[in-house]
Amino acid sequence: MASYSFKGGIYLPNPYPVKDSEVRQVAPPKRVILPLKQRFEDEAQPYVKIGEKVLTGQIIAKTISKHSSYLHASISGVISAIKKYPIPHPSGIEVMCIVIDSDGKDEWIEIQRYNQDFQHYSPEKLIQRIREAGIVGMGGAGFPTHAKINNAQGAHTLIINATECEPGIMCDDALMQHYPREIIRGVEVLLHACGAKQAVIAIEDDKQEALHSLLMYNFNDHIDIVQIPTKYTSGAEKILIKTLFDIEISSGKFASDYGVLCQNVGTVKAIYDAIIDNKPLISRIVTITGSAVQEPRNYEARIGTSFASLVAKSYPNPAPHQIRIGGMMMGIDVANMHYAVYKTTNCMFVNNVVPTPAVQSCIRCGQCNQVCPINLLPQQLFWYAKSKNTNRALDYNLGDCIECRCCDVVCPSHIPLTQYFSFAKALHRKRTIEQQKIDTARERFEFKEFRVKRNKKERAEMMARKKAQLKQEMAQDASKKTKIAQAIARVKNKRDSKDENGV
Amino acid sequence: MKMVFDSTSQIMRQVIYALVLGIGASYAHFGWGVIIQIILAVLVAITVEASFLAIRKLPIKPSITDGSAVLTGILLALSIPSIAPWWIVVVGVNFAIIFGKQLYGGLGNNPFNPAMLGYAFLLISYPLPMTTWAGEFVNLTQALDVIFNLNPVDALSGATRLDDVKIQLALGKMVSELNIYSSAQMWINIGFLLGGLYLLARRIILWHIPVAFLLGIAISAFLLFAGDSEHYLPMQNHLMLGATMLGAFFIATDPVTASTTPKGRLIYGFLMGVLVVVIRSFGAYPDGIAFAVLLMNMTVSLIDYYTQPKVFGK
Structure with missing residues (x-):
C-alpha cells in the first residue's frame, strides 16, 4: 500500500477517547431551535407561521437561493417562536431560528417510498432531492451539499473525508462503525450524482474498527478505502487532496477546478437517508467530551437539541467549565451551554477551567x-x-x-x-473597504474639479468664439453700416426739407 | 514532530546546560578567571535587566526567568579574556543588555546579537585589556587579584594563538615557521562542539546555521590556504582555533537575530563563516566572529524576505 503523508502538521493524541463506540440515541427533546442558515450562506425563508402545527420531517423553511438549504422540523409539535439566537461564532453573531415545542408524539410526515433504484434517476434529480432534504456539509463548514456537487459536475474523483479532522471529535468514527452499509451506498449515490468514475474513502489509521466495518460492506470496484496518518490537519480539504493524489490546489482555486469533489462521511450518510430512505436531515451524531465530563460519549440527537441536555447525560462535574463547540483546535469557545446541536456541530468540549500559560516574547525559534x-x-x-x-x-x-x-x-x-x-x-479587509471608499470619494472629487474646470474653459472658449464671430460678422457687413448711415442721412435730409417747406 | 518544550525559559536553560562542557574546558586552560567572569556577568545581567524593566514599568519576573539575560551574560563572559579587569565585563554586559536589547523593546525585538554587540563595543573601546589573555592556568587568589585589584600580572598574560599568529605574520614570518597549534583551544572548541551536538539532538537549534557556518569557514579557509599556504592558516586551524565552535552553535544560532527561513539560515550561516575567515585573514582583529555576526544580523530581514519557502498552492 502506498504511504500517504504531508509536510507539516502535528501528531496530537486524542485527549479524552470515547471508551465505547456505542452511539446513544437521544429521545426527541421537548424543544428544538433550528437556525435558518449555518454560517455564511443566504438565509432560508420560513414556510410556517407561529402557532402552526408541524410534523417531524416537514419542510419549515424554503429557499430559492443556490447557496442556501431547506430546513425541516426535527420533532413534531407547534412553532412557538421565530427569533434570533446566537450561533457558535467568535463574534457571537445571531441568526434567525425557528423554535418548535414538542407535542411529545414525534409524528412523522408520510414518507413516499421510491420504487425505483437511484440509478434510474438523473443526476439533476438526485441533486434536487439532496437539496430538498436540507443537506449541508456536516464536517463543520456547512456549505450546501447540492451547490458543492453542482460546482463539481464532471469531476473525475470523489473523495470521502473520513478523517475526523481533529483529535477529540469521534462522531464520524462512531458513524462509520454503525452505518458502514449506508455509507458505502451513499458513496454510490454520490458517484452517480457527480459523475465521477472513482471514489476514495480516506480514513485515519487510528480508526481500525471503522475501517474494517467499511471494508466488510465495500464490494464496489470503484470505491477505494485508504488509510492516512493520524496527523492533524490531514482532514483539511486541500491537504487531504495533496496527501492522496499529490495534487496541490493553487491558492484561490477550489477542488472542483481540479475535477475533485470532497465530501464528509457524515454528509454521505445524510445523502443515503435522503435518497434511499427519502428522509430529510433531522438528526446527527455529536461527541460530548472534555476533562469535565466523566464519560465522553457519542450521541445521535435531533438537530436543535440543546447541548446542556446532552452534557447532562455525560456526567459533568459541578465545577465551572470552559466550553468549546467544535474541535479542540479549530473550535470556538462559547460562554455557556445555551446552544443547540446544528447540522454542522460535531462536538462539544466541556473542560475544567485551567489557567492559560503566560505569553512570552517571540524569539523566532521557528x-x-x-x-x-x-x-x-x-x-x-x-x-x-x-x-x-x-x-x-x-x-x-x-x-x-x-x-x-x-x-x-x-x-x-x-x-x-x-x-x-x-x-x-480582518484588519486588511476593513482597510481595503476603507481604501475603496477613499478612492471613490477622491475620484468623485477629482472628477468634479475637472468638470468645473472643463466647463469654465469651454464657456470661456465659447464666449471668445462668439465674440470673434460677431466681430467678423460686423467687419464683413461694413456695407450694412454704410446703408444705415445712408438711411440716417436720408431721414435727416427729409426732415430738413420738411422743415424748410413748412417754415 | 514531537513537542519538546513547554516554554521559552526551558529553551534558554537547555542552551545554558549545553555550555557546561565548553566552560569546563575553558576553566581547565585559563583557570578561575573564567568562572569569576561568568558569575560577575550573570549578576550584572540580572541586575541591569531588572532595573531596566522597572524603569520601563514592565513585569520583572517573567523576563528575568526567561533566562535570556543570563545567557547573554554567560556568552559575553566567555568571549572576553578571563583576566580582564572587573569593569570590562560590567561595562560590556550593561551595553549588551541596555543598548543591545532593552532599548529595542526587550527580548525578541533586537536586531543585533546583544552579547556580540557588547563584545564589539568592548573590543573597540578597550583594545588592550580585551586582547590580554591568560597564558596559563590561573588559580583563585591570582584571579581575584588580577580581576578586582586591577594589577595586571604580566607573568599571567599572553596572547591567544590567533592573536599570536596574526602578529607573527604581520612581522613577515611564514605560516610554516609558526606554532599554529593549540591543544587547549582545540579542547575548548571540542567542548562547545559537543554541547552544540546536544542542542541539535534536542532540536533546540536546527542544523542549518551551524553546518552552513562551519562550511563557510572551511571552504573559504581551504581556498585561501590552497592559494597561498605561507600567509594563510590551514582549514583545520580555522575550525579549531578561536571562538569557532562557540560561534557556530551558540552565537550564530541565536534565533532572535538570525535568519528564520530554512534557505535563509543556510545563506546566513555560510556568509557568516566566510566573513569570519575574511576578517581573521585580512582584518585588524585576530578573531572575527563578533563582527561577522553583527554584519550578518543587518542582512537578516533582506535574506528572510527573499528566501520565503514555497507556500502551499503558490
Missing part, C-alpha cells in the same frame, strides 16, 4: 514554520500582524493561512498566533 501545513512563516507573520503592517504580512502570504492553530500548539512562548492572523486578515 518551531511554528516547521509544523505549518501551508509552509508559511508564522514568526514573520506574527511580527507584521502585531505591528498592523498588513501589506507586509500579505507579502508573507497571510491570506493563505488556514487558521489550523498548529503553530499555537508548538509555540514555546505560548503566543496565540492564529488570533493575531485572523485579526490581521
Whole structure:
C-alpha cells in the first residue's frame, strides 16, 4: 500500500477517547431551535407561521437561493417562536431560528417510498432531492451539499473525508462503525450524482474498527478505502487532496477546478437517508467530551437539541467549565451551554477551567514554520500582524493561512498566533473597504474639479468664439453700416426739407 | 514532530546546560578567571535587566526567568579574556543588555546579537585589556587579584594563538615557521562542539546555521590556504582555533537575530563563516566572529524576505 503523508502538521493524541463506540440515541427533546442558515450562506425563508402545527420531517423553511438549504422540523409539535439566537461564532453573531415545542408524539410526515433504484434517476434529480432534504456539509463548514456537487459536475474523483479532522471529535468514527452499509451506498449515490468514475474513502489509521466495518460492506470496484496518518490537519480539504493524489490546489482555486469533489462521511450518510430512505436531515451524531465530563460519549440527537441536555447525560462535574463547540483546535469557545446541536456541530468540549500559560516574547525559534501545513512563516507573520503592517504580512502570504492553530500548539512562548492572523486578515479587509471608499470619494472629487474646470474653459472658449464671430460678422457687413448711415442721412435730409417747406 | 518544550525559559536553560562542557574546558586552560567572569556577568545581567524593566514599568519576573539575560551574560563572559579587569565585563554586559536589547523593546525585538554587540563595543573601546589573555592556568587568589585589584600580572598574560599568529605574520614570518597549534583551544572548541551536538539532538537549534557556518569557514579557509599556504592558516586551524565552535552553535544560532527561513539560515550561516575567515585573514582583529555576526544580523530581514519557502498552492 502506498504511504500517504504531508509536510507539516502535528501528531496530537486524542485527549479524552470515547471508551465505547456505542452511539446513544437521544429521545426527541421537548424543544428544538433550528437556525435558518449555518454560517455564511443566504438565509432560508420560513414556510410556517407561529402557532402552526408541524410534523417531524416537514419542510419549515424554503429557499430559492443556490447557496442556501431547506430546513425541516426535527420533532413534531407547534412553532412557538421565530427569533434570533446566537450561533457558535467568535463574534457571537445571531441568526434567525425557528423554535418548535414538542407535542411529545414525534409524528412523522408520510414518507413516499421510491420504487425505483437511484440509478434510474438523473443526476439533476438526485441533486434536487439532496437539496430538498436540507443537506449541508456536516464536517463543520456547512456549505450546501447540492451547490458543492453542482460546482463539481464532471469531476473525475470523489473523495470521502473520513478523517475526523481533529483529535477529540469521534462522531464520524462512531458513524462509520454503525452505518458502514449506508455509507458505502451513499458513496454510490454520490458517484452517480457527480459523475465521477472513482471514489476514495480516506480514513485515519487510528480508526481500525471503522475501517474494517467499511471494508466488510465495500464490494464496489470503484470505491477505494485508504488509510492516512493520524496527523492533524490531514482532514483539511486541500491537504487531504495533496496527501492522496499529490495534487496541490493553487491558492484561490477550489477542488472542483481540479475535477475533485470532497465530501464528509457524515454528509454521505445524510445523502443515503435522503435518497434511499427519502428522509430529510433531522438528526446527527455529536461527541460530548472534555476533562469535565466523566464519560465522553457519542450521541445521535435531533438537530436543535440543546447541548446542556446532552452534557447532562455525560456526567459533568459541578465545577465551572470552559466550553468549546467544535474541535479542540479549530473550535470556538462559547460562554455557556445555551446552544443547540446544528447540522454542522460535531462536538462539544466541556473542560475544567485551567489557567492559560503566560505569553512570552517571540524569539523566532521557528518551531511554528516547521509544523505549518501551508509552509508559511508564522514568526514573520506574527511580527507584521502585531505591528498592523498588513501589506507586509500579505507579502508573507497571510491570506493563505488556514487558521489550523498548529503553530499555537508548538509555540514555546505560548503566543496565540492564529488570533493575531485572523485579526490581521480582518484588519486588511476593513482597510481595503476603507481604501475603496477613499478612492471613490477622491475620484468623485477629482472628477468634479475637472468638470468645473472643463466647463469654465469651454464657456470661456465659447464666449471668445462668439465674440470673434460677431466681430467678423460686423467687419464683413461694413456695407450694412454704410446703408444705415445712408438711411440716417436720408431721414435727416427729409426732415430738413420738411422743415424748410413748412417754415 | 514531537513537542519538546513547554516554554521559552526551558529553551534558554537547555542552551545554558549545553555550555557546561565548553566552560569546563575553558576553566581547565585559563583557570578561575573564567568562572569569576561568568558569575560577575550573570549578576550584572540580572541586575541591569531588572532595573531596566522597572524603569520601563514592565513585569520583572517573567523576563528575568526567561533566562535570556543570563545567557547573554554567560556568552559575553566567555568571549572576553578571563583576566580582564572587573569593569570590562560590567561595562560590556550593561551595553549588551541596555543598548543591545532593552532599548529595542526587550527580548525578541533586537536586531543585533546583544552579547556580540557588547563584545564589539568592548573590543573597540578597550583594545588592550580585551586582547590580554591568560597564558596559563590561573588559580583563585591570582584571579581575584588580577580581576578586582586591577594589577595586571604580566607573568599571567599572553596572547591567544590567533592573536599570536596574526602578529607573527604581520612581522613577515611564514605560516610554516609558526606554532599554529593549540591543544587547549582545540579542547575548548571540542567542548562547545559537543554541547552544540546536544542542542541539535534536542532540536533546540536546527542544523542549518551551524553546518552552513562551519562550511563557510572551511571552504573559504581551504581556498585561501590552497592559494597561498605561507600567509594563510590551514582549514583545520580555522575550525579549531578561536571562538569557532562557540560561534557556530551558540552565537550564530541565536534565533532572535538570525535568519528564520530554512534557505535563509543556510545563506546566513555560510556568509557568516566566510566573513569570519575574511576578517581573521585580512582584518585588524585576530578573531572575527563578533563582527561577522553583527554584519550578518543587518542582512537578516533582506535574506528572510527573499528566501520565503514555497507556500502551499503558490
